Amino acid sequence: xxxxxxxxxxxxxxxxxxxxxxxxxxxxxxxxxxxxxxxxxxxxxxxxxxxxxxxxxxxxxxxxxxxxxxxxxxxxxxxxxxxxxxxxxxxxxxxxxxxxxxxxxxxxxxxxxxxxxxxxxxxxxxxxxxxxxxxxxxxxxxxxxxxxxxxxxxxxxxxxxxxxxxxxxxxxxxxxxxxxxxxxxxxxxxxxxxxxxxxxxxxxxxxxxxxxxxxxxxxxxxxxxxxxxxxxxxxxxxxxxxxxxxxxxxxxxxxxxxxxxxxxxxxxxxxxxxxxxxxxxxxxxxxxxxxxxxxxxxxxxxxxxxxxxxxxxxxxxxxxxxxxxxxxxxxxxxxxxxxxxxxxxxxxxxxxxxxxxxxxxxxxxxxxxxxxxxxxxxxxxxxxxxxxxxxxxxxxxxxxxxxxxxxxxxxxx
Amino acid sequence: xxxxxxxxxxxxxxxxxxxxxxxxxxxxxxxxxxxxxxxxxxxxxxxxxxxxxxxxxxxxxxxxxxxxxxxxxxxxxxxxxxxxxxxxxxxxxxxxxxxxxxxxxxxxxxxxxxxxxxxxxxxxxxxxxxxxxxxxxxxxxxxxxxxxxxxxxxxxxxxxxxxxxxxxxxxxxxxxxxxxxxxxxxxxxxxxxxxxxxxxxxxxxxxxxxxxxxxxxxxxxxxxxxxxxxxxxxxxxxxxxxxxxxxxxxxxxxxxxxxxxxxxxxxxxxxxxxxxxxxxxxxxxxxxxxxxxxxxxxxxxxxxxxxxxxxxxxxxxxxxxxxxxxxxxxxxxxxxxxxxxxxxxxxxxxxxxxxxxxxxxxxxxxxxxxxxxxxxxxxxxxxxxx
Numbered sequence: 001x002x003x004x005x006x007x008x009x010x011x012x013x014x015x016x017x018x019x020x021x022x023x024x025x026x027x028x029x030x031x032x033x034x035x036x037x038x039x040x041x042x043x044x045x046x047x048x049x050x051x052x053x054x055x056x057x058x059x060x061x062x063x064x065x066x067x068x069x070x071x072x073x074x075x076x077x078x079x080x081x082x083x084x085x086x087x088x089x090x091x092x093x094x095x096x097x098x099x100x101x102x103x104x105x106x107x108x109x110x111x112x113x114x115x116x117x118x119x120x121x122x123x124x125x126x127x128x129x130x131x132x133x134x135x136x137x138x139x140x141x142x143x144x145x146x147x148x149x150x151x152x153x154x155x156x157x158x159x160x161x162x163x164x165x166x167x168x169x170x171x172x173x174x175x176x177x178x179x180x181x182x183x184x185x186x187x188x189x190x191x192x193x194x195x196x197x198x199x200x201x202x203x204x205x206x207x208x209x210x211x212x213x214x215x216x217x218x219x220x221x222x223x224x225x226x227x228x229x230x231x232x233x234x235x236x237x238x239x240x241x242x243x244x245x246x247x248x249x250x251x252x253x254x255x256x257x258x259x260x261x262x263x264x265x266x267x268x269x270x271x272x273x274x275x276x277x278x279x280x281x282x283x284x285x286x287x288x289x290x291x292x293x294x295x296x297x298x299x300x301x302x303x304x305x306x307x308x309x310x311x312x313x314x315x316x317x318x319x320x321x322x323x324x325x326x327x328x329x330x331x332x333x334x335x336x337x338x339x340x341x342x343x344x345x346x347x348x349x350x351x352x353x354x355x356x357x358x359x360x361x362x363x364x365x366x367x368x369x370x371x372x373x374x375x376x377x378x379x380x381x382x383x384x385x386x387x388x389x390x391x392x393x394x395x396x397x398x399x400x401x402x403x404x405x406x407x408x409x410x411x412x413x
Numbered sequence: 414x415x416x417x418x419x420x421x422x423x424x425x426x427x428x429x430x431x432x433x434x435x436x437x438x439x440x441x442x443x444x445x446x447x448x449x450x451x452x453x454x455x456x457x458x459x460x461x462x463x464x465x466x467x468x469x470x471x472x473x474x475x476x477x478x479x480x481x482x483x484x485x486x487x488x489x490x491x492x493x494x495x496x497x498x499x500x501x502x503x504x505x506x507x508x509x510x511x512x513x514x515x516x517x518x519x520x521x522x523x524x525x526x527x528x529x530x531x532x533x534x535x536x537x538x539x540x541x542x543x544x545x546x547x548x549x550x551x552x553x554x555x556x557x558x559x560x561x562x563x564x565x566x567x568x569x570x571x572x573x574x575x576x577x578x579x580x581x582x583x584x585x586x587x588x589x590x591x592x593x594x595x596x597x598x599x600x601x602x603x604x605x606x607x608x609x610x611x612x613x614x615x616x617x618x619x620x621x622x623x624x625x626x627x628x629x630x631x632x633x634x635x636x637x638x639x640x641x642x643x644x645x646x647x648x649x650x651x652x653x654x655x656x657x658x659x660x661x662x663x664x665x666x667x668x669x670x671x672x673x674x675x676x677x678x679x680x681x682x683x684x685x686x687x688x689x690x691x692x693x694x695x696x697x698x699x700x701x702x703x704x705x706x707x708x709x710x711x712x713x714x715x716x717x718x719x720x721x722x723x724x725x726x727x728x729x730x731x732x733x734x735x736x737x738x739x740x741x742x743x744x745x746x747x748x749x750x751x752x753x754x755x756x757x758x759x760x761x762x763x764x765x766x767x768x769x770x771x772x773x774x775x776x777x778x779x780x781x782x783x784x785x786x787x788x789x790x791x792x793x794x795x796x797x798x799x
Binding site: 044048051118292 | 440441442443444445460465466469470475478479480481482483484485487488520521522524525527528531554555556557558559560562572574576670671672673674675717718
């Protein structure tokens, strides 16, 4: 028997080396399955190494001007909670922050400022609009509508009220009223705002090509630096997609995103377009680094799962944990996304269908119809798709994915 | 020097370049606090995790206003945090309040949206807290969308959710718990050893050579009889057990507190040493000495699990005992499975080359990844991390 350095020997002798290889593969596989889905130290309390260890980075430093303004207003409210001017200024500030960061804590802070009037049937008009915005963000659409109706009565000249009212009515599938609400806008706002409002309603009610054409024309007349341009482009992209022109929809989404890279809604819209056409790598590229937003994380997980990327497992796990956390606190804000997660990633069609049905009770946007149709088909329960089929028939909605599924499901019934 | 730079230099120190390192951006979610409530006789122990972000709004923790909250800043805010927290959680039984006190030893814990301060408090009820009224009002005046999410540690896994409209909830403990507390601790111990891969791999690395002996020329050969192997295994396992029981008790009773990353890094290093020792003799002493010395580290690791289960604080001797028994039972199961197989194969080249060397190499590789991850606070392979 010859004597070798044991380590060197292991690498040099072919038989031992192949054994080592086998064990490496087996060991790796075992630890892969055994430890899959665990992340470093999450959920376990720990004692930091030293006083200088940074344990948390706050989204806004205390010295930040907006943070100081918020603090000042909060102090003012502590002295007099019913100071309407300070309360609405703080609520507006927090709602803006909620929009720009997509961090829902700010909506809670906004609500706190409005608490003295939160349950009032007739709060001050300035409070009404803000309360409606917060209710809408909580997916309390009927509640938001009550406030917006009241606000429209006392502030008929407020364009924001009519626009928001049109959006809420559309989500509730009350399209005639939504169009009427848009109809007030020409007297109050720019022609582009009116065109966007109309396109949002007409795009869903079977007139997507005309709506897209009208909105395009309105856009041409607007200067490049107009602040409503990115929003108008994003709506136009969506309506163009519903009209079936996917290449143009992609171009428009990218243009909107170039003007406003932090717009999660447009980013999600573009990601869906890429995922639906099998361009998962491009979708991942678009979404990477934006995992803070649950909707974008979900799409990243889907794109990576399709592409078979190993990073997908971490994102899938993370998305699952966020849905679980939301469910734990009793939130029902993510029904559409969660249904998609269950359907596309977990392949649990029954669970997806139950989520999609509950979501349909709350909101009737095209994406809500789509997930209900998809889940019903996957669960082999075409009858469960009836409400979405009825909606598609009544509206004449032309979105290609919905139309295809509706045909298939109508045929199988 | 900022944290990112420190991570990079730390990685460079390992001379390792891995792809795919990095952590996810934190979630954006509404504000929640997490409570774990355990019953201990007439006492109710509560572990309470409150987000650092929420504490900044409620009591102010970022003393220098630079947007980074250090452990030092957070520690200084603990008295204010305790005062704030104590005023917003009340327990009572049959209308009589349960006075509360805080246990020392606040920790930091990571949830999906960031770092939380983990408080530990005990409510001393005047009578049997079979049924409790819980009043929770934390943060509601600052954020009406805040929720308090309380998990009952009584084997039922029930969850109570407090929100601005539901600030008082009544609870009745599950009857199974009162007799089952010890059993739960034993189960927790077994569970921990079987899912605590670092402890398991450490033990395995020490046991792999137990059916062999190193001849004077350094070559391994099978032992002659089962008794030799059995005695060796008994020495190693006993030494490991005694060592980690000592440090687990010291840590759980609050006599010693070591930084978690240090403990976890050292545990990873101990697995690495034990595995490499099978390839190249590093430790001159008998292996039971190594099992004892390195086993001391593992006890500190076990104590983190007790923290996690909200089982720290006063009157936890029974839990500690049960947990230790569970760990030993889990360990013995592995030994009983291991001995016959190893003994039967000991004279085969397969065992010496494949299982001893190959297995030790795998263990060494895994523990090296853990060491890098824990020391540098990064994730190298998500699926390998624990």
